[in-house]
Amino acid sequence: xxxxxxxxxxxxxxxxxxxxxxxxxxxxxxxxxxxxxxxxxxxxxxxxxxxxxxxxxxxxxxxxxxxxxxxxxxxxxxxxxxxxxxxxxxxxxxxxxxxxxxxxxxxxxxxxxxxxxxxxxxxxxxxxxxxxxxxxxxxxxxxxxxxxxxxxxxxxxxxxxxxxxxxxxxxxxxxxxxxxxxxxxxxxxxxxxxxxxxxxxxxxxxxxxxxxxxxxxxxxxxxxxxxxxxxxxxxxxxxxxxxxxxxxxxxxxxxxxxxxxxxxxxxxxxxxxxxxxxxxxxxxxxxxxxxxxxxxxxxxxxxxxxxxxxxxxxxxxxxxxxxxxxxxxxxxxxxxxxxxxxxxxxxxxxxxxxxxxxxxxxxxxxxxxxxxxxxxxxxxxxxxxxxxxxxxxxxxxxxxxxxxxxxxxxxxxxxxxxxxxxxxxxxxxxxxxxxxxxxxxxxxxxxxxxxxxxxxxxxxxxxxxxxxxxxxxxxxxxxxxxxxxxxxxxxxxxxxxxxxxxxxxxxxxxxxxxxxxxxxxxxx
Amino acid sequence: xxxxxxxxxxxxxxxxxxxxxxxxxxxxxxxxxxxxxxxxxxxxxxxxxxxxxxxxxxxxxxxxxxxxxxxxxxxxxxxxxxxxxxxxxxxxxxxxxxxxxxxxxxxxxxxxxxxxxxxxxxxxxxxxxxxxxxxxxxxxxxxxxxxxxxxxxxxxxxxxxxxxxxxxxxxxxxxxxxxxxxxxxxxxxxxxxxxxxxxxxxxxxxxxxxxxxxxxxxxxxxxxxxxxxxxxxxxxxxxxxxxxxxxxxxxxxxxxxxxxxxxxxxxxxxxxxxxxxxxxxxxxxxxxxxxxxxxxxxxxxxxxxxxxxxxxxxxxxxxxxxxxxxxxxxxxxxxxxxxxxxxxxxxxxxxxxxxxxxxxx
Ligand SMILES: Nc1ncnc2c1ncn2[C@@H]1O[C@H](COP(=O)(O)OP(=O)(O)OP(=O)(O)O)[C@@H](O)[C@H]1O
Ligand SMILES: [Mg+2]
Numbered sequence: 001x002x003x004x005x006x007x008x009x010x011x012x013x014x015x016x017x018x019x020x021x022x023x024x025x026x027x028x029x030x031x032x033x034x035x036x037x038x039x040x041x042x043x044x045x046x047x048x049x050x051x052x053x054x055x056x057x058x059x060x061x062x063x064x065x066x067x068x069x070x071x072x073x074x075x076x077x078x079x080x081x082x083x084x085x086x087x088x089x090x091x092x093x094x095x096x097x098x099x100x101x102x103x104x105x106x107x108x109x110x111x112x113x114x115x116x117x118x119x120x121x122x123x124x125x126x127x128x129x130x131x132x133x134x135x136x137x138x139x140x141x142x143x144x145x146x147x148x149x150x151x152x153x154x155x156x157x158x159x160x161x162x163x164x165x166x167x168x169x170x171x172x173x174x175x176x177x178x179x180x181x182x183x184x185x186x187x188x189x190x191x192x193x194x195x196x197x198x199x200x201x202x203x204x205x206x207x208x209x210x211x212x213x214x215x216x217x218x219x220x221x222x223x224x225x226x227x228x229x230x231x232x233x234x235x236x237x238x239x240x241x242x243x244x245x246x247x248x249x250x251x252x253x254x255x256x257x258x259x260x261x262x263x264x265x266x267x268x269x270x271x272x273x274x275x276x277x278x279x280x281x282x283x284x285x286x287x288x289x290x291x292x293x294x295x296x297x298x299x300x301x302x303x304x305x306x307x308x309x310x311x312x313x314x315x316x317x318x319x320x321x322x323x324x325x326x327x328x329x330x331x332x333x334x335x336x337x338x339x340x341x342x343x344x345x346x347x348x349x350x351x352x353x354x355x356x357x358x359x360x361x362x363x364x365x366x367x368x369x370x371x372x373x374x375x376x377x378x379x380x381x382x383x384x385x386x387x388x389x390x391x392x393x394x395x396x397x398x399x400x401x402x403x404x405x406x407x408x409x410x411x412x413x414x415x416x417x418x419x420x421x422x423x424x425x426x427x428x429x430x431x432x433x434x435x436x437x438x439x440x441x442x443x444x445x446x447x448x449x450x451x452x453x454x455x456x457x458x459x460x461x462x463x464x465x466x467x468x469x470x471x472x473x474x475x476x477x478x479x480x481x482x483x484x485x486x487x488x489x490x491x492x493x494x495x496x497x498x499x500x501x502x503x504x505x506x507x508x509x510x511x512x513x514x515x516x517x518x519x520x521x522x523x524x
Numbered sequence: 525x526x527x528x529x530x531x532x533x534x535x536x537x538x539x540x541x542x543x544x545x546x547x548x549x550x551x552x553x554x555x556x557x558x559x560x561x562x563x564x565x566x567x568x569x570x571x572x573x574x575x576x577x578x579x580x581x582x583x584x585x586x587x588x589x590x591x592x593x594x595x596x597x598x599x600x601x602x603x604x605x606x607x608x609x610x611x612x613x614x615x616x617x618x619x620x621x622x623x624x625x626x627x628x629x630x631x632x633x634x635x636x637x638x639x640x641x642x643x644x645x646x647x648x649x650x651x652x653x654x655x656x657x658x659x660x661x662x663x664x665x666x667x668x669x670x671x672x673x674x675x676x677x678x679x680x681x682x683x684x685x686x687x688x689x690x691x692x693x694x695x696x697x698x699x700x701x702x703x704x705x706x707x708x709x710x711x712x713x714x715x716x717x718x719x720x721x722x723x724x725x726x727x728x729x730x731x732x733x734x735x736x737x738x739x740x741x742x743x744x745x746x747x748x749x750x751x752x753x754x755x756x757x758x759x760x761x762x763x764x765x766x767x768x769x770x771x772x773x774x775x776x777x778x779x780x781x782x783x784x785x786x787x788x789x790x791x792x793x794x795x796x797x798x799x800x801x802x803x804x805x806x807x808x809x810x811x812x813x814x815x816x817x818x819x820x821x822x823x824x825x826x827x828x829x830x831x832x833x834x835x836x837x838x839x840x841x842x843x844x845x846x847x848x849x850x851x852x853x854x855x856x857x858x859x860x861x862x863x864x865x866x867x868x869x870x871x872x873x874x875x876x877x878x879x880x881x882x883x884x885x
Contacts, residue, residue: 326769327771328768328769346771346773347768347769347770347771348771348772348773349771350771351771357769359769361765364765364766365763365765365766365768365769366766366769367763367766368759368762368763368766369763370762371758371759371762375755379759379766379770380770380771382752382755382756382759382770382772383752383753383755383756388751388752391751391752391753392750392751392752393750393751393752393755
């Protein structure tokens with residue numbers, strides 16, 4: 001059943017009709033209509049881009065197509081025949097492969113074991129053969145995957161690559177990528193884009209969800225926009241080609257956010273060189289061996305009011321650095337906050353000292369999915385007044401603060417008692433930001449803070465990061481998006497295979513300098 | 525063991541409210557009736573008239589005052605076990621060693637308290653010391669699994685079960701070798717005189733152990749749902765990685781959970797001895813802990829739900845024990861009913877899910 005890519009798509013369908021048609025799909029959840037009478041047609045040989053702001057209903061729509069959820073109204077046609085997709089497994093057998101927004105791999109298993117999981121249960125899985133096929137396919141697609149690595153040791157970006165590979169190797173006719181590029185570096189995203197173009201050239205249909213409009217325009221043949229759960233509009237191939245990129249972008253923004261919001265994606269002014277304040281965060285010789293990429297001898301410092309960017313390809317020790325700083329893994333070396341050594345403290349102690357960490361693993365460690373939004377705001381402050389008094393919960397206070405956060409951070413949720421795991425990806429991120437940016441802090445570590453956010457929320461989040469720095473915090477901004485770093489950071493450090501290769505000032509020559517540091521790191 | 529949601533939060537499915545209400549009722553009562561009916565079939569196959577069996581059980585355990593009193597008295601230790609399991613399971617820790625913790629505590633209490641009483645200590649002091657001793661012994665028997673889990677991450681299912689086997693055997697050895705009552709020929713400990721046991725409630729024979737059990741279960745329920753400590757435990761249970769990220773000390777909390785859970789199991793042993801048994805006979809092991817596990821799951825780890833299920837189970841066993849003598853049905857038939865109930869409740873939940881799914885179409 002695991003035919004190599006292309007086997008199932010080698011002969012394009014005789015009829016030029018859509019592979020998949022969504023007809024008037026409606027999906028309700030308690031308190032929200034996630035999809036309201038949504039229709040779309042997916043054609044072979046096309047990359048169909050699905051756009052919409054956070055919570056617009058994109059994941060829900062593809063969730064119904066991939067069998068995760070059942071529509072309340074409407075139906076799905078595959079190859080012209082009406083079907084009820086009962087499970088992701090059933091969807092696969094219908095030729096629909098999905099890479100979900102949140103990782104669906106089993107973290108405690110190796111990559112190859114995750115691939116053989118779907119195999120016949122009474123047969124002994126052929127691990128070697130499968131591993132060889134993984135390596136071969138990965139090489140063809142320009143990806144680097146170690147089939148015997150444990151999934152839990154992979155970074156989020158690497159996990160997503162593995163999932164793309166898995167969906168492709170199961171012979172899909174229609175491939176769904178829900179924010180698959182969100183975790184990739186610009187370079188990797190470009191190669192994924194090229195890969196998508198190659199696959200559609202072979203007759204595959206791709207549904208591609210993204211928040212990056214440039215990707216949508218570069219790789220998409222057809223663009224559908226969802227707004228508040230409804231079809232807001234569709235731009236077909238001819239129209240798309242007839243317009244300039246700028247014209248298309250303006251039209252898409254208007255569809256996504258309603259008329260009169262054309263300037264949503266306006267660039268913020270780059271930060272000008274200001275006088276650095278006193279040292280806040282000093283890191284010297286920080287070494288941590290627990291992760292897959294050992295962190296070696298990291299030394300840097302961040303001043304008051306400064307944003308230090310950390311550039312690098314995902315999975316080169318960024319996660320290890322952040323966890324060593326926050327105290328989640330044992331480490332050697334010195335970490336000083338305002339001159340005070342905090343390297344020996346616990347996670348809670350460092351937080352109390354004023355260090356905050358906004359993790360990028362939102363569902364894995366950032367939140368407890370089954371707990372209400374209101375409780376997740378307080379996850380790091382359980383027992384603090386006024387939310388608990390003498391150890392007893394004060395529901396009114398908890399509720400009031402939650403409603404405040406929901407309003408200030410524009411979190412789209414049916415209510416503050418909704419389990420946080422039911423929110424859309426972007427809204428879960430806003431819950432995290434609300435939690436970490438409230439109250440007093442001396443230094444904040446942001447790990448990929450804008451991944452998965454729509455353009456307006458990216459704007460708002462970057463503004464908040466800038467505000468945090470202006471309010472006198474020392475900010476360490478970890479990002480794989482170089483443009484984000486160039487926009488926000490005062491100085492940029494480059495990390496590669498667990499080592500900090502250099503730190504450059506963010507001036508006109510920064511982009512080249514970073515490129516040189518990254519490629520210098522490639523040499524043995 | 526991540527998400528303990530209460531199913532009774534329904535009412536969101538379609539249909540008229542009146543019918544929904546009836547459906548909820550059917551969901552609660554239906555499985556019980558179905559389990560009794562299936563049990564009836566088994567009884568028929570054994571050549572016993574199910575109607576007379578059930579009538580007999582109800583008469584002996586609930587309708588007859590002495591039966592009801594026995595049922596209520598039996599609830600005391602069972603409720604403490606339920607509290608012990610709720611703390612552990614809500615925190616994601618599988619303390620399955622309750623039986624060893626219970627029995628060792630019971631033996632130590634049975635060995636100590638008669639001697640203290642003979643030595644002329646006031647009854648209240650004997651009782652308080654007995655209860656505390658039970659809790660401490662129970663907690664002590666969980667130290668090893670707790671440390672192994674907290675610092676080495678060793679699976680507590682295996683370690684607690686192993687400690688439980690050891691504890692039960694060790695308790696037996698103690699009864700036969702160390703704490704033997706020289707005054708009797710049967711191997712058992714000395715007996716705590718009736719006047720030195722836990723006081724009875726009002727004019728009945730119901731032991732105040734029931735009161736201890738009720739208070740503790742309600743307190744544990746409130747602790748888990750309303751306090752900061754309970755919230756920390758639930759975070760560890762629902763997502764240990766989030767607990768680490770949030771700066772909770774997972775090893776310390778793990779040890780605290782083991783201590784509380786095992787202390788409550790030990791307390792249960794003390795209450796059973798001080799309230800009902802008075803002594804421990806060799807080879808006595810009621811295995812309350814493993815029998816209460818399904819009950820607390822049927823109650824969704826909810827304290828109040830557990831009280832209802834424990835009452836039901838207590839009545840079934842008390843009535844079942846009389847029926848065993850009169851009708852020849854083995855006394856563990858009550859366990860068969862619990863097992864059937866687990867199955868029928870599972871089916872009811874499945875039916876409810878299907879109905880909700882259909883209501884949305
Ligand atoms: N299982 C669920 N239960 C309840 N509500 C849900 C569930 N899944 C999604 N929702 C709600 O449906 C709406 C649409 O969510 P969806 O995940 O489809 O958004 P999205 O367009 O993918 O957003 P994002 O870009 O942030 O990922 C949101 O308001 C979300 O809270
Ligand atoms: Mg989504």
